[in-house]
Amino acid sequence: MSLGQRDTQRNTTFVSPNGEGEEREMAEPPNIELFIKASDDCAGVGNCPFSQRIFMILWLKGATFRLTTVDMKAPEVLKDVAPGSQPPFLVFNGEVRTDTNKIEEFLEQALSPPLYPKLACRYKESNTAGDDIFLKFSAYIKNPNPGLNDLLEKKFLKSLAKLNDYLLTPLTHELEKNPNGGESSRAYLDGDALTLADCNLLPKLNIVKTVCIKYRGVDISQMSLLPGLTQYLDKAYKQDQFSHTCPPASEILWAYHTVAKYLKK
CATH class of the missing domain: 1.20.1050.10 (Glutathione S-transferase Yfyf (Class Pi); Chain A, domain 2)
Structure with a gap:
């Protein structure tokens, strides 16, 4: 995974699982931002299995995305993105999604073969x-x-x-x-x-x-x-x-x- 520049005002890290500069061959790669719970000191990821679940999916898909950690002591900073929502939530090409199960379902459909691997189970x-x-x-x-x-x-x-x-x-x-x-x-x-x-x-x-x-x-x-x-x-x-x-x-x-x-x- 390649971590690009960090926007400290939004606690955002740019994540490129396939390596910096290695782009998917598609006309317009999706614009993806994942918001997850921040650690208590706001320096890293916090304890949230649902946030980690979506983080893992995006990485396994090989998608490039922005990762923003949300300070749960001051969540109102992001009230304009997903008011009243708890991490994780996803912004995909400008559309906000807040339900973990629905985010998973959406990513499996939106990031699909041949450009992205299928992650659904056979059994x-x-x-x-x-x-x-x-x-x-x-x-x-x-x-x-x-x-x-x-x-x-x-x-x-x-x-x-x-x-x-x-x-x-x-x-x-x-x-x-x-x-x-x-x-x-x-x-x-x-x-x-x-x-x-x-x-x-x-x-x-x-x-x-x-x-x-x-x-x-x-x-x-x-x-x-x-x-x-x-x-x-x-x-x-x-x-x-x-x-x-x-x-x-x-x-x-x-x-x-x-x-x-x-x-x-």
Whole structure:
């Protein structure tokens, strides 16, 4: 990714995933600006899995865009762009879009082959794999009642195991190539390339990983009983589109410092 000049008055960075000066072969490249939550010191990206989700999509698409971080302590600065809206929101050729799911759908259609890669999943199951993890994690990590901890922990770990099983189960195209194959060898949810499903899940897993290390002393990316999950995260963190869009751990922990509860034994 190439970062061009920065407009400090708007906290805007010009992002060119394909390298500075390398343009798509099209008559009029779209004019894109993505607004995301700023870090507490306004120097970088803040803790917002929805913002990271759209950031990842644009990078994976290979689109050139302007990235503006929004100071949530003074969001009225951008009231003329999307009044009353919370990041992320997108301005695409002058049109403002504020719903994360609709932004994703729009980008998949507007930035389509042959100029841009398709990011939609081949398998619908990939879109819902791991979709209960963040809910179970939130209930577990925010629980103030020690008597409920074991139950909530069991539900949380069960959700991780369910994702692990999906990642290890061969998909149809894998079985067609190797009918007698055992565990899946794919890198990500839907295959060997990051998709929209990964853009949705990985930012949440990064939050889960960071908070669990701090408050439970457990790193979900290193759990020997969940080899599919550990392999998935290991490969994902090696991809710039994910690792370079993650907020600093300090931002995540700051967001949770008033709600996360230490485990009392």
